[in-house]
Amino acid sequence: MSTVTVRAVLRTGSGRAARLLTGPQAGVFAAIVVLLAITQARNPVALQSDNLIEILRSTVTYFIAGCGATMLLVGGGLDLSIGSVFAAGAVAAGMLMNHGVPWPAAIVLGVAVGGLLGALNAFLVIVAQVPPFITTLGSFFAVNGLVTVLTEGNPLFDFPEGFGRAGQGEIGGIPYLVVYAVVAGVLCHLVLEKTRFGYDTRAIGGNESAALANGVAVDRVKTWLYVISGGTAALCGILLAARLSSADPNSGGSSFAFQVLAATIIGGTSLFGGVGSVGGTALGALLFSVLANTLVLTRVNPLWQNVATGTVLVLAVMVDQARRRRRFRTGRSG
Amino acid sequence: MTTTTHRPTLELRGITKRFGHVTALDDVHLQARPGEILALLGDNGAGKSTLVKVMSGLYAPDEGEIRLAGDPRRFATPAQARSAGIATVHQDLALVECLDVATNLFLGRFPRRGLFVDRARMERETEEFLRSLDVTVSSVRTEIGMLSGGQRQIVAIARALKTGADTVLLDEPTAALGVRETAQAADLIRRLRDQGKAVIVVSHDMQLVFDTADRVQVMRLGRVAGVRTVAETDRDEVVALITGSRRDT
Secondary structure, three states: OHHHHOOOOOOOHHHHHHHHHHOHHHHHHHHHHHHHHHHHHHOOOOOOHHHHHHHHHHHHHHHHHHHHHHHHHHOOOOOOOHHHHHHHHHHHHHHHHHOOOOHHHHHHHHHHHHHHHHHHHHHHHHOOOOOHHHHHHHHHHHHHHHHHHHHOOOOEOOOOHHHHHHHHOEEOOEEHHHHHHHHHHHHHHHHHHHOHHHHHHHHHHHOHHHHHHOOOOHHHHHHHHHHHHHHHHHHHHHHHHHHHOOEOOOOOHHHHHHHHHHHHHHOOOOOOOOOOOHHHHHHHHHHHHHHHHHHHHOOOOHHHHHHHHHHHHHHHHHHHHHHHHHHHHHHHHO | OOOOOOOOOEEEEEEEEEEOOEEEEEEEEEEEOOOEEEEEEEOOOOOHHHHHHHHOOOOOOOEEEEEEOOEEEOOOOHHHHHHOOEEEEOOOOOOOOOOEHHHHHOOOOOOEEOOEEOHHHHHHHHHHHHHHOOOOOOOOOOEHHHOOHHHHHHHHHHHHHHOOOOEEEEEOOOOOOOHHHHHHHHHHHHHHHHOOOEEEEEOOOHHHHHHHOOEEEEEEOOEEEEEEEHHHOOHHHHHHHHHOOOOOO
């Protein structure tokens, strides 16, 4: 356990530079470059701006939820329910709009629904003391069922034009979606790395009883982390609905939850808490989009995508573990 | 045992603590004086840890009185004991391994500047504070996970002192340490005394006790078996008190 949680996060200037070259993100970055190069060699469409923007656009959905997942994992939590909360957000916003609620309000309320579901998870984890894995696996199924019952399994559509524009518009060739993702990413990065909330989060994930003994408001911070996780997942669902002008109760699901967690973990975030960064998650999410793109452009059967995703995930964590063990040993003897 | 020259910082009078039918502490008296190291000794089950928990506010005694600088006090929580000036360093140290020295020293009370944590101030104050304790670390940005057991112990003690405590309670500070590290920890404990703190050290380590302590208080089966000044006793007598082959009362 301790060999896993211990990782160098030396905050020195040289450390930061060194981390770019030797950190977990370096490997992910290299993998992205290699994949793009391979693709380009076999299909010159790869590096054209249209394709690059398409890659970014498909990254957005995973990345925004990944920001919430990163913060929660760093804080020592886990949320599997994001797959269902994703659809719940989209369906909630869709139903509200179909009942005449203006689209901006529907987006805010849809995100709030996600936040409330997160708060429910937090309640079960903190007060009822059900382990996060069980709690959020349970809420994954329950929310998924609720959404299906409410919609009878049918997608919602006929949304106001403004809603569609919010998901499909571009500014200077850059999709709004990408802009939202950048804003969300910067915000979450600042909260996690710079604010007292972020410091408390890392302390809780690193050693919860130590944080508690030293006066960190553990329960309050954890509650907010689950709320943020639910809120960002719902926002992703809503943004996809805006992009497609349709809110599908079958969107998201377990594959979404696992993709988000995989991207987060590949980006260097530890399942055991305390360690992780939003920047790493951005690279992790990007790697998966590039991988999918490569398979399409090189005409590999897309059914291979999950095989590739799974292999990359396990490989990345293996490499990371080996590096941490080495670092830990040299650190202790020095 | 009372002296008029040193008014005790922390004083326990007739402390009794029961758990069901078990009397863990029975009429225990204790005095911690400024500028003095008191070692608390005893076999397993002698009541040392219960006594530490009473002093650090984790347990409320069933009978008896806790006095700080002469005033009777009651601690409902560890936080109350801490803010009253009793700093406790528990055996598990309660450090976050993946965070650095400065961050661990400010755990639970990170200074802010505007919206963000004031890292520069945190690092500056950590350096100043460690210097005031005569502790040198290579960098306050070093993660706890990279430090040796002795260095961790020193960080934990430093953090306990940051609250401005004048009574310091150390629970088995050298239990997990090697010879050299134990010497380092002993050095820091002596410096605390020299700064005028009242230091209470719970330890099994006779060497440490006779090297650092000014007085020893031996517990046996929940009672005080004897109190001695180190200068006027020897290991044989202390061991006899611990094992019960010799008794004062």
